[in-house]
Amino acid sequence: MESYEKRIKVTKKDLDELNHVNNVRYVQWIQDISKEHWQTVAPDEMKAGILWVVKKHTIDYFSSAVEGDEILVRTFIANTKGAISVRCVEMYHHETNQLLVRSLTEWCLLNALTLKPIRISEAIKSIFVPD
Structure with missing residues (x-):
């Protein structure tokens, strides 16, 4: 699967004191869609015994x-190496298609019992990383 998407309607609770979407809200949406993509696409047997943690966020606000x-x-997954998966999240204004936010997040794959990093398997790559 190359990409995953959804739509979000901005509500009053999403706003900051300037009546724009709060930067913290964008970070929450980045994390939410990332987890949702994993939970929706990965088979249950693949998800067993592992978990993902954020190592680094880089966010550009446009x-x-x-x-x-x-x-x-x-x-979508931009690339993987070892235990690290770099995920890109882009947010566009639905009507104008204007880019609002682009982020790159490094996610580290951990063994759920030991909490130690583990290499991303070929099975995971085959689902999330385009050829």
Whole structure:
């Protein structure tokens, strides 16, 4: 699977004191869609015994969204190496297709029992990383 997407409608609770979407809210949406993509696409037997943790977020903010806007959120795996998967999340204003936010997040795969990093398997790569 190359990408995963969903739409979010901006509500009053998403806003900061400037009546724009709060940066903290964007971070939450980045994490939410990342987890949702994993939970939706990975088979249960693949998810057993492992978990993902964030190592690093890099976020570029290009434009603002306001209450009532609909945002298209799209995510995909940019690359993997060892235990690290770099996931891109892009958010677009649904009506204008203007890029609002682009993030790259390094996720580290851990053994759920030992909490030690483990190499991303070929099975995981085959589902999430395009050829």
